[in-house]
Amino acid sequence: xxxxxxxxxxxxxxxxxxxxxxxxxxxxxxxxxxxxxxxxxxxxxxxxxxxxxxxxxxxxxxxxxxxxxxxxxxxxxxxxxxxxxxxxxxxxxxxxxxxxxxxxxxxxxxxxxxxxxxxxxxxxxxxxxxxxxxxxxxxxxxxxxxxxxxxxxxxxxxxxxxxxxxxxxxxxxxxxxxxxxxxxxxxxxxxxxxxxxxxxxxxxxxxxxxxxxxxxxxxxxxxxxxxxxxxxxxxxxxxxxxxxxxxxxxxxxxxxxxxxxxxxxxxxxxxxxxxxxxxxxxxxxxxxxxxxxxxxxxxxxxxxxxxxxxxxxxxxxxxxxxxxxxx
Amino acid sequence: xxxxxxxxxxxxxxxxxxxxxxxxxxxxxxxxxxxxxxxxxxxxxxxxxxxxxxxxxxxxxxxxxxxxxxxxxxxxxxxxxxxxxxxxxxxxxxxxxxxxxxxxxxxxxxxxxxxxxxxxxxxxxxxxxxxxxxxxxxxxxxxxxxxxxxxxxxxxxxxxxxxxxxxxxxxxxxxxxxxxxxxxxxxxxxxxxxxxxxxxxxxxxxxxxxxxxxxxxxxxxxxxxxxxxxxxxxxxxxxxxxxxxxxxxxxxxxxxxxxxxxxxxxxxxxxxxxxxxxxxx
Numbered sequence: 373x374x375x376x377x378x379x380x381x382x383x384x385x386x387x388x389x390x391x392x393x394x395x396x397x398x399x400x401x402x403x404x405x406x407x408x409x410x411x412x413x414x415x416x417x418x419x420x421x422x423x424x425x426x427x428x429x430x431x432x433x434x435x436x437x438x439x440x441x442x443x444x445x446x447x448x449x450x451x452x453x454x455x456x457x458x459x460x461x462x463x464x465x466x467x468x469x470x471x472x473x474x475x476x477x478x479x480x481x482x483x484x485x486x487x488x489x490x491x492x493x494x495x496x497x498x499x500x501x502x503x504x505x506x507x508x509x510x511x512x513x514x515x516x517x518x519x520x521x522x523x524x525x526x527x528x529x530x531x532x533x534x535x536x537x538x539x540x541x542x543x544x545x546x547x548x549x550x551x552x553x554x555x556x557x558x559x560x561x562x563x564x565x566x567x568x569x570x571x572x573x574x575x576x577x578x579x580x581x582x583x584x585x586x587x588x589x590x591x592x593x594x595x596x597x598x599x600x601x602x603x604x605x606x607x608x609x610x611x612x613x614x615x616x617x618x619x620x621x622x623x624x625x626x627x628x629x630x631x632x633x634x635x636x637x638x639x640x641x642x643x644x645x646x647x648x649x650x651x652x653x654x655x656x657x658x659x660x661x662x663x664x665x666x667x668x669x670x671x672x673x674x675x676x677x678x679x680x681x682x683x684x685x686x687x688x689x690x691x692x693x694x695x696x697x698x699x
Numbered sequence: 700x701x702x703x704x705x706x707x708x709x710x711x712x713x714x715x716x717x718x719x720x721x722x723x724x725x726x727x728x729x730x731x732x733x734x735x736x737x738x739x740x741x742x743x744x745x746x747x748x749x750x751x752x753x754x755x756x757x758x759x760x761x762x763x764x765x766x767x768x769x770x771x772x773x774x775x776x777x778x779x780x781x782x783x784x785x786x787x788x789x790x791x792x793x794x795x796x797x798x799x800x801x802x803x804x805x806x807x808x809x810x811x812x813x814x815x816x817x818x819x820x821x822x823x824x825x826x827x828x829x830x831x832x833x834x835x836x837x838x839x840x841x842x843x844x845x846x847x848x849x850x851x852x853x854x855x856x857x858x859x860x861x862x863x864x865x866x867x868x869x870x871x872x873x874x875x876x877x878x879x880x881x882x883x884x885x886x887x888x889x890x891x892x893x894x895x896x897x898x899x900x901x902x903x904x905x906x907x908x909x910x911x912x913x914x915x916x917x918x919x920x921x922x923x924x925x926x927x928x929x930x931x932x933x934x935x936x937x938x939x940x941x942x943x944x945x946x947x948x949x950x951x952x953x954x955x956x957x958x959x960x961x962x963x964x965x966x967x968x969x970x971x972x973x974x975x976x977x978x979x980x
Contacts, residue, residue: 397905397907397908398905398907398908400911415910415911415941416911418910418941419907419910419911419937422936422937422940423906423907423910423935473926473928474926474927476926479926536923537923537926537927537929537930538923539870539927539929539930540927540929543927543928543929546929547928553905554905554932554935556935556936556937557936558936670902670903671903672871672903
């Protein structure tokens with residue numbers, strides 16, 4: 373059972389990646405479009421390399437970041453409800469990104485956008501850890517998350533209301549729901565370095581998260597520095613989720629759904645769940661981004677809407693399961 | 700405070716009701732415009748002193764063709780309270796003006812006339828006459844509409860094989876049949892790519908469909924100050940690479956926003972652009 377998982381994900385990811393490249397509103401035969409990616413074919417090559425490739429790459433990067441961040445936070449907080457979107461980390465990252473874009477900082481200084489989104493996400497994670505704490509119950513975690521989300525959402529709306537740009541108000545939808553429509557290679561290069569740092573930091577947490585399943589005292593007895601674990605988590609999550617949100621908006625529920633589905637396959641060990649969730653998140657976002665193009669190709673269906681439709685029922689199910697603790 | 704406000708509103712209702720009865724026959728003495736398009740028609744057609752205030756948008760160079768001229772009028776922000784205090788006999792608005800403001804003004808007994816945004820030159824001529832009539836300046840309206848129609852008729856005929864153009868604005872929106880921008884490029888002798896993909900008056904055109912449609916010209920909207928994620932698509936590397944290939948581009952400006960005599964300036968510039976394209980290619 374556990375052996376089959378890497379194989380299944382390893383087979384699924386390239387398939388979904390190819391499908392994401394082959395499917396688009398222009399309706400070019402998939403063989404021709406994939407060939408144009410490597411062989412010069414005029415305008416089709418331009419479309420494949422500059423429009424569809426960055427979109428597929430970003431789906432993988434964003435999905436991996438969100439899946440990994442969800443698994444890491446759930447491992448640290450030992451709570452299956454911890455998810456970057458639900459507890460306000462994506463929301464505060466979006467606030468940072470909105471401030472960067474609408475003050476002109478993003479245009480003046482390329483790294484302004486990811487840096488401010490990272491700062492927003494870091495504040496969000498730090499607040500959650502401070503409010504809910506490592507021993508925090510689901511109730512405090514969710515309540516703190518609601519408060520942080522609401523506050524970040526309010527400031528995002530305020531920043532957009534005050535912007536001199538007439539399109540600002542309509543952008544609230546993008547920052548709340550997320551989308552990968554018409555992103556470019558610029559977005560890939562802006563996000564990738566930050567995400568890579570975030571992934572590297574979170575993947576070092578495996579042993580510590582395993583030890584934490586025995587309790588904090590046991591973990592410290594095994595030589596873990598909880599302060600260092602916490603700092604690594606804050607910066608890892610902030611870098612990955614901040615960069616993901618800066619280029620794709622706030623996409624929720626990925627970090628909730630993926631670890632939940634994969635946990636039984638990895639023997640519930642947090643260290644093995646990390647890598648599995650990164651791959652699973654990439655597959656889920658790729659699949660969802662293909663779905664938004666297939667279901668309503670002309671209507672600009674937002675990725676986050678689809679994720680919420682898939683994820684919210686699962687969230688309800690998890691709350692139902694933990695309701696004794698919550699009540 | 701509250702009592703005095705109630706008295707003021709009651710007084711307003713009585714005064715307004717009396718005013719409304721007489722206003723329809725004679726020319727309104729005080730006119731307030733609260734919509735960018737009616738602002739500009741009223742500025743051109745009103746008698747001296749008749750137009751009391753225009754909307755703040757009329758001074759915005761990015762959307763108003765007459766931004767300079769609008770400095771001669773006090774501006775309003777289209778809110779019922781300030782408009783009411785201007786004691787207008789007639790308020791000119793657009794059909795997209797906030798319904799709450801319109802119904803509040805009407806409850807206060809003020810005559811409000813709403814004009815739909817013009818989507819064709821025919822509608823533009825009709826609205827010029829309409830605003831002239833509402834202002835009691837029928838002759839001025841008729842003269843301006845005739846001049847508009849004469850200039851329109853004098854444009855060169857549309858070529859047999861028109862070059863293809865794509866209109867592209869923030870959020871990947873494009874304008875098709877029934878929009879003023881479509882009317883402008885069509886009269887200037889272009890064919891709109893939006894027709895080929897069956898898009899409505901305004902619809903989203905995915906960037907890859909735009910590029911694969913291979914238009915001869917991409918006309919983009921002007922970007923506003925304060926960056927926005929919506930406008931980022933106009934700087935997309937793929938679009939830039941495509942425009943570098945076709946070596947031609949144009950940007951819509953204030954003349955494209957409202958149906959006005961100035962709209963024909965935009966047609967004229969697009970005709971010049973088409974002629975230079977045809978000479979070059």
